[in-house]
Amino acid sequence: MLSPLDKEVLRSWSRHAVAPRLARVMGRPGTRRGARDDGPRIAVVGNCQSYGVAYGMKLLEPLATVDRFTMIGHSYVTLRALARTLATYDHVFVHEFLPGHLRNGGDSQDLVGLLPKTRLFGPVCFAAFHPDLVFIHDPTRLHGYVTGPLGPYQSALCLFAYLKGLSLDMANALFNENVFEAVGYLDMWGEASRELVETARDKFGLDLSAELMSWSRRGVFMYSSVHPMGFVMCDVARKLLESAGLSPRAINSHYYDIDELARSDIFPVYPPIAKHYGVQGSYLFKCENHHISQGVGDFLTLPQFLARCYEAFAGHDRAELANPRVEGWLADEASSRILIKLARENLAAGLTPAL
Structure with a gap:
């Protein structure tokens, strides 16, 4: 099965090389699909933030x-x-990317070596709003993660609770x-x-300090620690265009x-x-719904989310459920003791939030 990247490469050649040549051979003016617009041609390569x-x-x-x-998955x-x-x-x-996405290997630095005009940039990641969100790397997959009710998004506290029984x-x-105060959230x-x-x-020569201040004034600007809201992406686009000598309006x-990214999981x-x-x-945890024409999607309360996580964890061996932060809590007896003590006190006080 062709990956999105495979299809996009084929589409690019079809639109910008094959279609114009066919139009010339057939003696027809270039169609809108095949013709070049008045402005520059721009390619953006990257992960889920690249759209x-x-x-x-x-x-x-x-x-x-x-x-x-x-640049998601293998192609x-x-x-x-x-x-x-x-x-x-x-x-x-181009978003910085690791080997594993392209056939026969290669990463973003290799691409720069072949195409020096490539400008690398990084994803916007910001954990302060979602400090409990962690990923559990799947050792059987090169760039894969253990999934749960919100895809790869996991709760460190939930994983700790499950592993402690x-x-x-x-x-x-x-x-x-x-x-949250005890663990530094x-x-x-x-x-x-x-x-x-x-x-x-x-790393990338972009000064986002003023943009970060602007985003902060608007309140929450992330759907998760790795998924920014649309206005954040537009500001990044502006900075990148300016870095290339363009003057965006x-x-x-x-x-x-x-x-x-609002269609994806929201933590x-x-x-x-x-x-x-x-x-x-x-x-309230939002489940991904990329096909909004087929339904409005689902949400999970905290108890529902935790129950689904426990079910997902039960399908894995202990060795597959490793996360550095959680392993640190488990390895430190004092930390584990404090967390369990607080949980018991909160439970006795009826502090089990749902929404």
């Missing part, structure tokens, strides 16, 4: 031709085939402010901000917003954390 960046670039440069190439496309495809574009922006009620009782803003700004600046991006901002930052929070 938002590509859409933002098209919004900011409406005369440009903007094509997105999805039949080789590194050289991808480089040849991208060489036909005026500007190429706690009941679902005890697990539920962990989701309170005293526990209320002190993540500074570290998350530094990581975002310094990585973008030092001013536009109310919210008016034209198509928030692709809630827990109420005590939300209160700490002066925003609205909940314990």
Whole structure:
């Protein structure tokens, strides 16, 4: 089966090479699909955030031709085939990616070696709103993760409770402010901000400090620690276009917003954390729904989410459920003792939130 990247490479050659040549051979003027627009040709290659960046670039440069190439999963496309495809574009922006996506290997640095005009950029990651969200790497898959009710998004506290053999009620009782304070969930803003700004600046040459301040003033700007909202992606698109010497126009991006990542899983901002930052929070987990024409999708309350997680964990061996943070809690007797003590106290006090 062809991957999204395979289809996008074929589509690019069809639109920008095959169709115009056929039109000339047939003596017909180039069709809109095959003709080049008045603006530059721009390629955006990357993970799930790349659609938002590509859409933002098209919004900011409406005369440009903007094509997105999805670097998720494995494809039949080789590194050289991808480089040849991208060489036909005026500007190429690429998320940093690891080997495993392309046939015969190759990563983003290898692509830069073949195509020096490539501009690398990183994803927007910010954990302060969702400090409990972790990933459990699946050792049987190169870039895969253990999945649960919200795909790869897992709760560190839930995993800890499961591995300690706690009941679902005890697990539920962990989701309170005293526990969040004990594990440092209320002190993540500074570290998350530094990581975002310094990585973008030092590794990719983008200064997002002013943008981060602007996003923060709007309240919550992430659907999860790795999925930003649409206006964030539009700001990143603007910075990238400016770095390439283009002059994107001013536009109310919210008016034209198509928030692709809103269709994916959404991890809630827990109420005590939300209160700490002066925003609205909940314990309502949204399940992905990429086919909105077929239904409105599903949500899970905290007890439902925990129960589904326990069911998913039960399908794996203990060795497959490893996460560095949780392993640290389990290995430290004092930390484990404090968490279990707080859970018991909260349960006795009836502090088992649902929404």
